[in-house]
Amino acid sequence: MFRKGRNALKFEIIARDPTTRARAGLLHTAHGVIETPAFMPVGTAGSVKGMTQDDLERLGVQILLGNTYHLYLRPGHETVEAAGGLHRFMAWPHPILTDSGGFQVMSLKGLGRVTEDGVEFRSHLDGSSHFLSPERAVEIQLALGADIIMALDECVEYPSSYETTRRATQLTGRWARRAKDYYERTGIRGSGFGVRGERARDSGFGTRDSENAGSTSSVKRSQEASPRNPNPEPRIPVLFGIVQGGIDRALRRESVEQILDIGFQGYALGGLSVGEPKGETYDVTEYTAELLPWERPRYLMGVGTPSDLVECVAHGIDLFDCVMPTRNARNACVFTSEGRLAIKSARYARDEAPLDPACRCPVCRRYSRAYIRHLFQAGEMLAAVLATQHNLHFYLDTMWNIRQAVLSGDLVSLLRRVRTGSSKVSHT
Structure with a gap:
């Protein structure tokens, strides 16, 4: 307002x-x-x-x-x-x-x-x-x-x-x-x-020191505010x-x-x-x-x-x-460190691996490719929910890695891995 x-x-x-x-x-x-x-x-x-x-x-x-x-x-x-x-x-x-x-x-x-x-x-x-x-x-x-x-x-x-x-x-x-x-x-x-x-x-162009650099994420810092209490x-x-x-x-x-x-x-x-x-x-x-x-x-x-x-x-x-991470998720396409997976493919019907073995998101820690494929095949709402959660985590984690590379002054290394195809982008 x-x-x-x-x-x-x-x-x-x-x-x-x-x-x-x-x-x-x-x-x-x-x-x-x-x-x-x-x-x-x-x-x-x-x-x-x-x-x-x-x-x-x-x-x-x-x-x-x-x-x-x-x-x-x-x-x-x-x-x-x-x-x-x-x-x-x-x-x-x-x-x-x-x-x-x-x-x-x-x-x-x-x-x-x-x-x-x-x-x-x-x-x-x-x-x-x-x-x-x-x-x-x-x-x-x-x-x-x-x-x-x-x-x-x-x-x-x-x-x-x-x-x-x-x-x-x-x-x-x-x-x-x-x-x-x-x-x-x-x-x-x-x-x-x-x-x-x-x-x-x-x-x-020169860097400027800030007492906030490297601090806890802004989301955590601002969670004390209540959406029901206007500023x-x-x-x-x-x-x-x-x-x-x-x-x-x-x-x-x-x-x-x-x-x-x-x-x-x-x-x-x-x-x-x-x-x-x-x-x-x-x-x-x-x-x-x-x-x-x-x-x-x-x-x-x-x-x-x-x-x-x-x-x-x-x-x-x-x-x-x-819209790509969310729209693709609803269409059974997930992002991984090795590229995109069309998770409805029959090749994943008995695949017990997580969507991305390198991923730390809650979905990859708990569910298998086979189970998520089954959810999509069965038309279950949970399928899109899990795929969306994973894709958003992948994007946010990618951006976190990019920011850390900038802070450390070595974005060029990540850029080189992306351009050579060795990273899609990596999780660290």
Whole structure:
């Protein structure tokens, strides 16, 4: 729930990898500290499918992503606001990021139309008509009350023509300014916000010691807070801008210049992992991240596989989200240190090994491949629950290993193992 007050975001860079652009940091929000780089499980409708909030805390989840489009349509942002905001509504006292809803709207083939004013679309639930403008997207997200909210952008599919991509890139810039203006008109003047004319600079490349470095995870530190007791000190969400431009370097630079001229507290890279070749994903991520201010958090939207996480952290990315660990789990595909397993395959019918012998998650400590395959074959709900728990653990453990490699100054060794195929990524 939005309440005017103090802006709560602070980003500390506590270590820099000497051979890559990777960094480890602490992202301070109103609901806790996020140790970066970090992976955000996707809680589309206010929940991660198959997981309770207790499950997520035990796994070490630091921050969740909520989907504005789905929460707007059901149960409605007014309902969430009346319940005290998304944190109280879903009993999650830790950080939350909400997207703008634009990607989902634009993914509705035949149900959405983009104009200068915003996006007209029909609900996939009942066919009702709706309109999402940059201002409306911010308004809805303020009502939801996440810690980090996103400006509305237009994401084009791959492949798209240069003219289509250019038009969407420029529209994203105009929408970003409208979103920022509306955000400021609501009375938000948070400390450090409203920075104009930012330009990427490397003055912060040196590591900075922090008494919080190596401390207990932010999830454990913040568990004393109750989701039923609102924070007595008003804290306001922070607004991130989104860079578009497809795979065109010139358009990416143009988009960065537009977004930096407006000024945001964090920056997201959108429009990737939409079907382009993997090499293009990495190249565009590297190119774009180098144009962004070193001292601001960077969020790569919708990416990706465990190996993607390693590659893109090396390019200086701090936050990730992806449906892959949860969606794949529901479709009987699990991630392991030796690659993916299609667990419904007949080859696992009598396999008494855990999903991943190198994994320490509760699922691998207790259940066999044969049993989990049986659950999928029998249509048991527990199958997807166990696979989801394992996949999320794998992603979170992968990210923990990446962060430790950055802190120790040796990400290049992990990167080399991933590129040679000897790690998928490893558990340590």
